[in-house]
Amino acid sequence: MSVTPFTVDGKKVKIDSDPQMPLLYALRDDLKMNNPKFGCGLAQCGACTVHLDGQAVRSCVLPVSAVKGKKVTTLAGLGTPEKPHPIQVAFVEEQVPQCGHCINGWIMTSAAYLKQNPQASDAQIREALQGLKCRCGTHVSILRAIKRAQTQMA
Amino acid sequence: MHNKQMTAALSGLNRRDFLGAAGGLVVSVAGVGLPRATFAAMAVGSTKPALAADELDSWVAILPDGRVEAYYGKVDLGQSLEVAIGQIVAEELDVAYAKVRVVMGNTANSMNQGGASSALGIQAGAKPLRNAAAEARRILLDLAAHKLDVPVGRLSVNDGVVSVAGDASKTVSYAELMGGKFFNSKVEWNQKIGNPLEIKVQAKVKSPQDYKVVGQSIARKDVAWKVFGTQGNIADVRVPGMLHARVIRTPVAGSVAEQVDLNSISHIPGARVVHEKNFLAVVADKEWDAVKAARDLKVTWSASTRPLPEFAKLHDHIRQAPTVKLDESESRGDVAGAFKTAARTVQAQYLWPFQSHASMGPASAVAHVKPDGVTLWTGTQKPHYARDGVANLLKVPADSVHAIWVLGPGSYGRNDAGDAAMDAAMLSKLTGRPVRVQGMRHDGTAWDPKAPASVHRARAAIDANGKITGYDFTSRAFSRATIESNESDPRDSLVGMEMGLPPKGGVTFGTPEESYGFANKRLAWEVIPDLIASASPMRTSHMRDPVGLQIQFASEQFIDELAYATGTDPVAFRIENAKEPRDQAVLQAAADKAGWQIRGNAPRDRTGAMLKGRGIAYARRAGTIVAVVAEIEVDRKTGRIWGRKFTVAHDCGLIVNPQGLRYTIEGALVQALSRTLFEEVQFAPDKVISVDWNTYPILSLKDAPEVVDVVLINHPQAPSTGAGEATCRVVPAAVANAFYDATGVRLRQAPMTPERVLAVLA
Numbered sequence: 001m002s003v004t005p006f007t008v009d010g011k012k013v014k015i016d017s018d019p020q021m022p023l024l025y026a027l028r029d030d031l032k033m034n035n036p037k038f039g040c041g042l043a044q045c046g047a048c049t050v051h052l053d054g055q056a057v058r059s060c061v062l063p064v065s066a067v068k069g070k071k072v073t074t075l076a077g078l079g080t081p082e083k084p085h086p087i088q089v090a091f092v093e094e095q096v097p098q099c100g101h102c103i104n105g106w107i108m109t110s111a112a113y114l115k116q117n118p119q120a121s122d123a124q125i126r127e128a129l130q131g132l133k134c135r136c137g138t139h140v141s142i143l144r145a146i147k148r149a150q151t152q153m154a
Numbered sequence: 155m156h157n158k159q160m161t162a163a164l165s166g167l168n169r170r171d172f173l174g175a176a177g178g179l180v181v182s183v184a185g186v187g188l189p190r191a192t193f194a195a196m197a198v199g200s201t202k203p204a205l206a207a208d209e210l211d212s213w214v215a216i217l218p219d220g221r222v223e224a225y226y227g228k229v230d231l232g233q234s235l236e237v238a239i240g241q242i243v244a245e246e247l248d249v250a251y252a253k254v255r256v257v258m259g260n261t262a263n264s265m266n267q268g269g270a271s272s273a274l275g276i277q278a279g280a281k282p283l284r285n286a287a288a289e290a291r292r293i294l295l296d297l298a299a300h301k302l303d304v305p306v307g308r309l310s311v312n313d314g315v316v317s318v319a320g321d322a323s324k325t326v327s328y329a330e331l332m333g334g335k336f337f338n339s340k341v342e343w344n345q346k347i348g349n350p351l352e353i354k355v356q357a358k359v360k361s362p363q364d365y366k367v368v369g370q371s372i373a374r375k376d377v378a379w380k381v382f383g384t385q386g387n388i389a390d391v392r393v394p395g396m397l398h399a400r401v402i403r404t405p406v407a408g409s410v411a412e413q414v415d416l417n418s419i420s421h422i423p424g425a426r427v428v429h430e431k432n433f434l435a436v437v438a439d440k441e442w443d444a445v446k447a448a449r450d451l452k453v454t455w456s457a458s459t460r461p462l463p464e465f466a467k468l469h470d471h472i473r474q475a476p477t478v479k480l481d482e483s484e485s486r487g488d489v490a491g492a493f494k495t496a497a498r499t500v501q502a503q504y505l506w507p508f509q510s511h512a513s514m515g516p517a518s519a520v521a522h523v524k525p526d527g528v529t530l531w532t533g534t535q536k537p538h539y540a541r542d543g544v545a546n547l548l549k550v551p552a553d554s555v556h557a558i559w560v561l562g563p564g565s566y567g568r569n570d571a572g573d574a575a576m577d578a579a580m581l582s583k584l585t586g587r588p589v590r591v592q593g594m595r596h597d598g599t600a601w602d603p604k605a606p607a608s609v610h611r612a613r614a615a616i617d618a619n620g621k622i623t624g625y626d627f628t629s630r631a632f633s634r635a636t637i638e639s640n641e642s643d644p645r646d647s648l649v650g651m652e653m654g655l656p657p658k659g660g661v662t663f664g665t666p667e668e669s670y671g672f673a674n675k676r677l678a679w680e681v682i683p684d685l686i687a688s689a690s691p692m693r694t695s696h697m698r699d700p701v702g703l704q705i706q707f708a709s710e711q712f713i714d715e716l717a718y719a720t721g722t723d724p725v726a727f728r729i730e731n732a733k734e735p736r737d738q739a740v741l742q743a744a745a746d747k748a749g750w751q752i753r754g755n756a757p758r759d760r761t762g763a764m765l766k767g768r769g770i771a772y773a774r775r776a777g778t779i780v781a782v783v784a785e786i787e788v789d790r791k792t793g794r795i796w797g798r799k800f801t802v803a804h805d806c807g808l809i810v811n812p813q814g815l816r817y818t819i820e821g822a823l824v825q826a827l828s829r830t831l832f833e834e835v836q837f838a839p840d841k842v843i844s845v846d847w848n849t850y851p852i853l854s855l856k857d858a859p860e861v862v863d864v865v866l867i868n869h870p871q872a873p874s875t876g877a878g879e880a881t882c883r884v885v886p887a888a889v890a891n892a893f894y895d896a897t898g899v900r901l902r903q904a905p906m907t908p909e910r911v912l913a914v915l916a
Contacts, residue, residue, distance in 0.1 A: 137824030
């Protein structure tokens, strides 16, 4: 067991755990946060994505000890209904999520990607986000939402 | 109201409620000649009658502030059903849509309407709600007539405020009339539960031409909380004192745990093993400890009997296995005779694989078994049946189990959610603690009930004039439901079977749904035995549009083959042979919107690296009619198919919410495209190999269509039929037919993977 201090959505936290425990379990089980979801535990779907110092990472395979002293941002820290991120606005306007279990991954990953690549083309977006899964088949509205967000962020 | 019902309505009345709510009317009760309706109005009281289908209060309530609650015994999985039901209730009650809250899937306050089932959410599920809302309005107007001392005929309602024609000073709101009180009024129940549950009421429902709310595009309520993460789903249910559990199921098909080495997890102090008969799980206070224990626990599994066929020989197995049941659903004319006299015949076989629900997250559930009752939080589509299943598993009365539905990580049929609920209930009973069960990825992919694999044989007789004189279509397959989708019987659950219950088994399949009027026509199915008798990872059950994709992949591809065989344009051939005018209109609408060009005998340019083609397919599903035109690109070098553009024409009768309908169709289409191009459960004789997203790939963003054009055909006078599934069954053949147009070659096996494409093009 070891103690890992880090920041989540601007709050300082300390997790006393097996250092190999993935960050996802610290967020979901220790901190009772809902937004990073368990989808596969294998970094194959993206449902668990958070930002680590601004980069999108898959928290289901990242040992909690690796975030020591770093800044973790979850969906709730990205934006709120009162102060939404443009991607969130676009996802609401396009009525994207159906079951919604994947949506954390799409928003967190595309937010980080568009920050680096604001002018990304349709083909580049399709390529960059192909590692995310959606089982409800909302892909077409995901693309619409990302394009809508791009114009708002431009 | 009939006298008998009237008596029933009054007999349950508490005297204080009676006087308290309607004391001023007591005198007139004694009078004769009072309008019958008044008796219902008089029963209004402050006590809510017990939940029962024949109680109006079990369907709708007027809250103290005039807002409305509607109690719905089905659930919305993210396809706007919640909105549509709210619209229907708002419409009949004459209140603003924003005032209505639809309460779903809680066994404490809603009747068993069958849960999410067969896209019947509006088709069947809205009926009692519509009638109840109309009846509530009727009673409210009776109350208003008394209060305002005018005949009901002079009253009108606008957003829950009743006013009197010609007297602006007289108004009264629903809240003033009824807010927080209960109708205490009986309705006539057809004594059925599940999908067929219906009620009759005195009130007349509105005529569709008077609809103001129904037919509008209204945005969903569940989008914002999903996007901002301000509410959780079933995975986020946490109960004080709960244990985290992982159920351990064999990686070796058909085997059981012979030895469990408890010392193998002694390095995880918080974890322990629960092992009862063939049911094996680990539990821990911390979730990570449960995950680690499940990973590290050493189990000796019994030797595999290698019960599965070789993967490559799956369809040979289906052809050669004994027939358990043959069903000729449709047989007309003299099919055998038509083939004897045919100028020529066409025949083909089509193959479909096993497929997995592979829900976005593996299922989870929380159960708390206490001496005085059970609480179950479940993401199942059918919470009322899940309640019954848990009650039967634990041998407790159904009314001692309270099932609370919480949205799950995807569903689309009988996925792994049903088993998670039963597992949680059993583990809570065995440990005496509330237990949260969540699967690992392999539980959601390798262990969910599968959609069945199949072989479809089609043949047609053609006369000298190119007319189809005989048509014979037979599906041969695993049953579509070796376990029932409704979860009420523990014999259909893994834990039930692992605890020794004999599997129940179910033998059924299906036939194409279309209106082709071939004179001599036979549609049949044959079901073969299951591969593993009990607790099988290959057990089958319903997956979105059960067997619709399998069957129509074959039948609508075969129709296409007949069009080409007779030198007819595929759209024209279908319109000529489909006998229902609504079917013809849907086909024409899809072709028109897609800009379908009749190709005639002009050969396609097939010289480039990228081959392009378009194809059409159509089908009916329980009253809904859908046609899809697919426009695809086939990369000759890689074998990759891209479904670039889809045009859907969709007729489901009266449209309640056009925007919600569009999104539903779009999602169904893309999910079906994934199943057409990518999805196939892989296995070896001794195990299931598809356990995650690498071994069970699905469509990625890269493969998403560029355009999905949806043409909605509204029939306000025709009852609404389902929209959640019909599109799914049309997509596979539309893609396959476009593939033929592009390449000149038929690919009769799904999924249409690059390997198979390259093989047929070689």
